[in-house]
Every structure is written in structure tokens, then in C-alpha cells.
Amino acid sequence: MTDPALYSLYIRWIHLNREKVIGPMVNSVLRTAVHFNDVELFKFTIRSFKNPHPSLFLQLACSLGSLSIVQYLLENQLETLTYRAVQLAYFAKHNDIIKYIRDNIKTYPLDTSYQFCKPLEYTCYYPIEILQASLEHDSTISTSTTPSPIPTPTLTSTPSPISTRSTDSTNVEKENNSSELPNSNLDDINNYIDEAYKSTITISTTTTTTTTTTTTCSTPQTNNNIDGQLDPIIKILSSANILDADTLQDIFVKAFVNGDSDVLKYLIEHRIEDISISRQLWQMVAKTGDSDLFESMAKLHQQTKEGQTAKLGIKTLATRVAVEACIWGQKDLLEYLIHQHKIDMDAQQVEYFITSATFNGNANIIRYLLASFKVSKKVLATLMKHATNYKHFDLIRLYHHEYNVPLDKKLLKNINFSVDSFKKKNRFNII
Secondary structure, three states: OOOHHHHHHHHHHHHHOHHHOOHHHHHHHHHHHHHOOOHHHHHHHHHHOOOOOHHHOHHHHHHHOOHHHHHHHHHOOOOOEOHHHHHHHHHOOOHHHHHHHHHOOOOOOEOOOOOOOOOHHHOOOOOHHHHHHHHHHHHHHHHOOOOOOOOOOOOOOOOOOOHHHOOOOHHHHHHHOOOOOOHHHHHHHHHHHHHHHHHHHHHHHHHOOOOOOOOOOOOOOHHHEEOOEEOHHHHHHOOOOOOOHHHHHHHHHHHHHOOOHHHHHHHHHHOHHHOOEOHHHHHHHHHHOOHHHHHHHHHHHHHOOOEOOOOOOHHHHHHHHHHHHHHHOOHHHHHHHHHHOOOOOOHHHHHHHHHHHHHOOOHHHHHHHHHHOOOOHHHHHHHHHHHHHOOOHHHHHHHHHHHOOOOOHHHHHHOOOOHHHHOOOOHHHOO
């Protein structure tokens, strides 16, 4: 908690300068409170300052891990829960905030004002089960320094088609052989898969130092072997005709969430007919921002005959993933898709990309698009309105200062700001 003397200083300053306090000053104090996770200072500022804007700080609180601020904003209905807020907490691995949101998802107001922001409990856009899987996965890693034992299922002596990959001794080859498991024990098999997957990830994270993309928590083992033994996930996958389509799909999603490229590659090469590609998986590609993962999915897409996106061409999929990349701020993936897959960047497409990036305030995406493609003054004026409505003040300054887009006085007044707040500063009038 902040020193009480600081509160006294704020009270005195406010009393002496009550009429001079403007929005940016208030926001500066609120931002400080969020950085220090000081909910008392946050509440004090809201009560004491004129025209505070506490609703601007949920995303910042989620990204910094300020759980007390998140609770205060949601419980007092000062802010609505959005995808962006959940995403920031997820990628920053603030598991306490993720758990809090998941436990209270049905009790708080949800933002439904935008086409990409439907209520969380009804959407596939950012599945709660994905958050839960990540949370449980991180907890497993943090509470266990040694891999958990894997229950060994009863295997027959029929050789596995993957056994030829082993280059070790005869004993290792024998260890790598697998085949059908009893059909009557599908529940046991699913438990085996869960335990094996946790163990695989734990071993991987404790024996390697290389990191993967932002959403992965481990680095898969090379050659599908761990300490001379075949990856248990690959081992169970190689048992012929034992895993039903639902189980395989579950493995596919878990491998995708954890960035387990070895399992994904095996599924692509050996079990394509059992895998269904959904929109959620393409959206997860955009969220990770991994161009190699996109190409792996594209390869799978070209060979599979099932799934929600089976009839779409690669260029169409690249365009859709590019839109998602704009929404989630993945600039490198966006550039890759535009250049590698020759996305048609006409005026309408550019405007759509920028509008998608504007919702979450992804200034890096917008700067890249404005610098790389021509945008009319009419479109810039529309973008200024979007930025003002969503209260992305950095974008308002970007459009006004660098592209000379006029400020919208009426919209600024509606959000309790004046034109003076966004005008260029005169360097000769510094006080």
C-alpha cells in the first residue's frame, strides 16, 4: 500500500488546484495505482478527482497482474469484461487473474458492443477450456520438479509402424513397440493420455532451455524420444484402431495449445483422416503469431477432407488469419501472410485490417499498415472516430499528429475530453 503521506500530498494538491485538474492528470494517478496494485489509491482517485476514467484501466491491470484492481473494476461494474483483457492476462501468465475470471465469468457484465467481442461463455473465440488447460498445465509445472509416473497400459507384441524411427539398442526398439489396447478400457486410455501428456511437458520444460512462442510453455523433444524412450503421446497414437475420433481431436487440441510440434507432425503424417480443423484452431494460430505453425496447419488443411474450413483455399485462410493477427497484435505473422501468401491488399482490405487492429488499440499493426499501404482521407476520418469511440488515445494522437486527421470535438466531449488534450505540444511553451 502507498505511504499515507502520499495521500496527504494528493489531497493538498487537489484542494489547491481543484479547477486545473484535467483528464490526463487523473489518468496518470490511476495508472500509478494500477502499476502498484494499490486499490486504495485507485478508489481514492476516483472519489477525489473530477471526471475520472477508471474504465480505461482493466486491460492494463490484466497485463500487469493487478488482481485487486481487476476485482474492483468488475465487482463495481466500472468496466465490462472483454476478450482483450482476458488475452492480456493469459499471455502474461497471470494465473490468479485467469482463475478469478473463470470462476466469476457468469456474474460480471460482458462487452457485446463489437462483432469480435461476443459473451465469453457462448463463444469459441477464446475458449474458457483453453484458459483452464493452460492454468492446470502451468500449475503442474510449478508444483512438480520431477515428472509424474506414467501408468503403463497393457501392450501386445505387435510392432508399431513408428518403431523404425528408433536408432538405439534392441531393448529400446522393444520399448518403443506398441499396438492395440483393450477397447473396453477407453476411459483408462484417456487417463493415460492426460498423464502422459503432463509428464511429457514436464520433462520437456525441465530438460531444455529453448522457448517457443508466447502461448507455449515447453519445447518438444526431438526425434520423439525422451531418455531413449518414445514420446508416450506418439506411442499411444501409434496403437492402431484404438483411439476414437473424439480422443484424437482432444490430443490434437492439447498439442496445439502446448505447441507440441512433434505430436502435431505425427497427426498430420499418420492420422489425418481422424482430425477435424475448426475455426478455433486457425484463431489460435493467429494468437500465437507463429508462421511455421500456420504452414503446418496449411499442410494439414490441404490433405484433410473434414472440418469447418475444409472447402476454403489457402489464400482465403491466410486472409482470415491475417484479420485475427490484426486483432491480437501479431505484426510479424501479418507481414508474413501478406508477403508470403500474396493477400490482396486493396483499399477495402486495408481499412478492414486497420479497423480490426483499432479495436484492441494495436498501434504497431496500424503504423505498419499506414506506412505500407495508401489510405484515403475519408478512411482516416473513419478510423479517427473508431479510435475516439474506443478511447485509444495513442491512436488519436497518431492520426492527428502524423496524418493530420482533424479531431472530432463532439466525440471527445462525449468521453469528457477536450481538443486541447490531443493537440501537438509547442516545445517553446514548456512550463
